[in-house]
Amino acid sequence: MSASELAERVRRGETSATDVLEQYLAAIDECDSELHSFLTVLGDSARSEAREIDRRLSAGEDPGPLAGVPVAVKDNLCTRGMSTTCGSHILEGWLPPYDATVVERLRAAGAVVVGKTNLDEFAMGSSTENSAYGPTHNPHDPRRVPGGSSGGSAAAVAAGLVPLALGSDTGGSIRQPAAFCGVVGLKPTYGMVSRYGLVAFASSLDQVGPLARTVADAAILFDVIGGHDPRDSTSLERPNPLALTRLEEGVDGMRVGVVAELLDGADASVVGRVHETAEVLAAAGASVEECSVPEVSYALPAYYLLAPAEASSNLARYDGVRYGLRVNAPSAESMNGATRAAGFGSEVKRRIMLGTYALSAGYYDAYYGQAQKVRTLIIRAFARVYERVDVLLGATTPTTAFELGSKVDDPLSMYLSDVCTVPTNLAGHPAISVPFGVDDLGLPVGVQLLAPALGEMSMFQAAAVIESAAPAAVLPQICATTIGGSRTSARGER
Amino acid sequence: MTEPVAARPERLTREDAAYVARLARVDLTEEELDLYAGQLAAVLDHAAQVAAIATSGVEPTAHTLPLRNVLRDDVVRPSLERDEVLAQAPRAEDGRFWVPRILGEAP
Secondary structure (H helix, E strand, C coil), X not given: CCHHHHHHHHHCCCCCXXXXXXXXXXXXXXXXXXXXXXXXXXXXHHHHHHHHHHHHHHCCCCXXXXXXXXXXXXXXXXXXXECCCCCCHHHCCCCCCCCCHHHHHXXXXXXXXXXXXXXXXXXXXXXXXCCCCCCCCECCECCECCCCCCHHHHHHHHCCCCCEEEEECCCCCCHHHHHHHCCEEEECCCCCECCCCECCCCCCCCCEEEEECCHHHHHHHHHHHECCCCCCCCCCCCCCCCHHHHHHHCCCCCEEEEEHHHCCCCCHHHHHHHHHHHHHHHHCCCEEEEECCHHHHHHHHHHHHHHHHHHHHHHHHCCCCCCCCCCCCCEHHHHHHHHHHHXXXXXXXXXXXXXXXXXXXXXXXXXHHHHHHHHHHHHHHHHHHCCCCCEEEEECCXXXXXXXXXXXXXXXXXXXXXXXXXHHHHHCCCEEEEEEEECCCCCEEEEEEECCCCCHHHHHHHHHHHHHHCCCCCCCCCCCCCCCHHHHHHHHCC | CCCCCCCCCCCCCHHHHHHHHHHCXXXXXXXXXXXXXXXHHHHHHHHHHHHHXXXXXXXXXXXXXXXXXXXXXXXXXXXXXXXXXXXXXXXXXXXXXXXXXXXXXXX
């Protein structure tokens, strides 16, 4: 059952928010010891939120489009009075004094915040192995990573432990784990979703977005969390997108470009699925052409200068003064250095070092300044290609889910797994990963649709067409047999 | 696209890594310095590809949105609860954050 159908049943009184929540909490209890997708399960507060939904329904009120739908939230989104660790020891035990705007909007739409999901520390990583609290496993093969950094959210949705989850995407952190886990993941246009209460990694790139089992569910969640927020000065002054309303309009006459650079070096099975997807769109009336955007290949090296540079500045706030860990030392400076040494994990230290170096005197122009100019070239290249096409199509990731431990000691090889996703972030554009079939090992493959800024609608319409023609979804190994009635039927309908 | 416009910096050394760690206020062990110096040099070799791209006359992009100042009326409105904020500090005293001495050398 989809999230919208679940909400509809709760609104009609065919089930209660409390009953729905208990079913999902039981599934989490049963399966998550193996999966480790949650860092915190908010049993008590979720039960009280569900009871409030039920009370409002019995009083004749409408709690909203997500009435009684349990939603998991990545643990870099602030939840007032509830642990928000960012997967880091430096924020262990921190209780934020405010809610992220997206969390407020979830509750305002009737959703029940059921828990906080695992992530690479401060969202820096592509496998969720950089979490200070241990890795998450891929529900399709527990020896493999779920992707990252929103690996907990992707794994929880794929295993049916929640119908919906929020992630954040700085260089692919929603789309790459969505592809690895066989779910839908959206990175919205920069500025469409408020970043207020999203713990900052790279502020010019970060964007919150939905992970869901269907395109329609991703659209509903996008509609709920999107829209202007005066508390985020980079938030666009536009009304809520309402992507759901035109989801079924199809792709007749839509112009689609298959990007050669987003297939370069990808596994043959991934390339094969993308070409099948292109045929699906063509058969549905889209005009499909091959195209080349050579500047896309500049994106990865530019990203791995710009994102660490912004991170090194953003993470300066973890100094042992106002919140989080402090390691006592006689002077403030020695306290800062000791606190950050003890509180940050390896990848965060590496990125802070990389960013500090890229911004330091003598190297600024060659690294940071040059990367910013390259960013301009990438934006111009996209602008040129979008004169001819409405959406672009490519792989989300060059490979399917890799094995735990296979890249964690080689940072550069881990970074290369983001090669298809980072161009979008540098341009501030939207992109979505949609599951489409499997590779030779039976692991999920994700195809990626890209659109110009504010082009979510065409992207969603193409995604819906792809989804409707996708091979039957594969069942996850973890939880597949223990999923209760509502979640089993969710799979059956795909 | 081969005209180099920015000199490609020299390879990062262990001494560079130690200097950067000090700038970033992260105390690193000798083992960490050895490890990170090598790993960062490899990443920077990859990232230095950007140095080979012709960018003369190209404006840098710091941000993808046409950013402008966002103003609001200067009216008093609630801010975060002070006690709730201070309760999260490693140490607070008299309604303030408590830190070790900042000026001069500690005894």
